[in-house]
Amino acid sequence: MRYYKDLHILLEAAQGTGYPIVIVGAGPLEQELRQQALALGLDHAHFVGRLGEEDKVALLQLCTAILFPSHLRSEAFGISLLEGAMYGKPMISSEIGTGTSYINIDIETGLVVPPSDPLAFREAMRALWENPDRAKAMGICALQRYEQLFTAERMGQEMAKLYREVLQQHRFQAKSGQ
Secondary structure (H helix, E strand, C coil), X not given: CCHHHCHHHHHHHHCCCCCCEEEECCCCCHHHHHHHHHHCCCCCEEEEECCCHHHHHHHHHXXXXXXXXXXXXXXXXXXXXXXXXXXXXXXXXXXXXXXXHHHCCECCCEEEECCCCHHHHHHHHHHHHCCHHHHHHHHHHHHHHHHHHCCHHHXXXXXXXXXXXXXXXXXXXXXXXX
């Protein structure tokens, strides 16, 4: 729970919705976020702290979507998004111009909203909550994208391909005297 996660925006977005929100993790802003949730009357927001792998997997299997409001480029990739995709979950994330936008493709694998915009985030949550078939279709696309691009085997193949290309370029430059 760090400043660039923008969890306070998620809490603002959840106000008045009743959607069950589970916040996983811990960090320096935890107490502040808990107080904000109380002040907003979010009895449907649950802070569960750090979880073991078994509990995390259970949450990923049972959740409706992955909510990822990070708003700064400090969030370079978004492993939580990737974990959601691995379990076929639609995602909601903010457009921050990092790897998060490579994982979550707007309208395809989930919804992408402007950063630090609680109204847009709330609307995205509503869109998935009230359209379970659409959410399921996006989750299926998220899983397919994960399998195409992000499995350990696929990433290993791509890394080996990149190394071969760099070596080939290096050999070409060495032969041509460049």
